[in-house]
Amino acid sequence: MLQKLLNTIQSLHWTEITTDRRKVLQPLMDFIQKKVTEDEEINLNFICTHNSRRSHLAQIWAQAAAAYFTIPRVHCYSGGTEITALFPKIAETLTEQGFAVFSLAETDNPVYAVKYDNNSMPVIGFSKKYDSHFNPISGFAAIMTCSQADGGCPFIPGAEKRIPITFEDPKLSDNTPEQTVIYAERSLQVATEMFYVFSKIRK
Template identity: 65%
Template sequence: MLYAEIKSTIQSFDFNQISEERKSVLQPLVDFIQNKTSNRQEIRLNLICTHNSRRSHLSQVWAQTAAAHYNIKDVSCYSGGTEATALFPMVAETLMLSGFKVKTISEGSNPVYSIKFSANELPIIGFSKTYDDDFNPESGFAAIMTCSQADGGCPFIAGAEKRIPITFEDPKVSDATPQQKQIYQDRSLQIGTEMFYVFSKIKQ
């Protein structure tokens, strides 16, 4: 059961706003998850961006939440970067605005966050790491490239069963501007809408 505030956020998701062109970009992810579900196999998604600081975390959190919402079993969502930096604080703030409960577990140059979408589900652990960090799966996962730099700069992801580019514009362009909060919120809601669209397509 998702938190009420998140349920209220997802009521604003309109799949009709996703263009046909964008739906064709999302289709390989639908196919990957459907294939695993039909064969009763575990579904591991590793959402990858350059710095594992913004888009990859938003994608990881929304994908895991969508799996819970549509009751798709055995889904584990991870995130990573081509380098480790830190989860950008505005991402945590943006998720809280959508109803997630975010707690800082440890401070420092690369803080660790607990991100909860439901009172009775395990939290998502959010911190910046490389895609091949020990925290992430070693094999049998789909590598979802959420930024074109990581997609272009990583021709090979070791252990990935499938590689799927689903790129999003970087909300970082709005940092230190008055539009920052709005642009992060817009990007988060776009990612949320698309991840929920993907999981809504899965037949069990």
């Protein structure tokens, strides 16, 4: 694990999750635990409307949490109900919090590689639909990270389980003096909750 990222992780307080959020996160914990117990692949697809902010944060922090707690065979993906672009502030925020973020393609829909360890496989970040060929087609948990996508997609083809875990959109702070702080806070909230989830998994 990269040292700066470890420093961020050590600042998280995942044992202090509120009771209400623990209830929200329990179905994801149950899904992961069932897969671990049955020695099966764990495919998690984090879904938001634009696949530009919250779904990427959740995908990347969940993959890092799985590695931190050495939970094997976890594969994290993300998608949207439409294609836009990974918002640059997300890449900037993750870099500031300790991930190594590399640009692979500079287009209208840029592609990034995100690493939590020098020897880890990178998470590939770009905006795509939830049913993209890049993502699994069956046996996965569809984690709905925004209420709009949760309400707008009542059925996710191939999903074994659908789990709403919604977060407030940091986009509300765009073009304001609070943007950097709000994006950092949202990222750390997502990180804290993903680390709580994986800390509870019994191997």
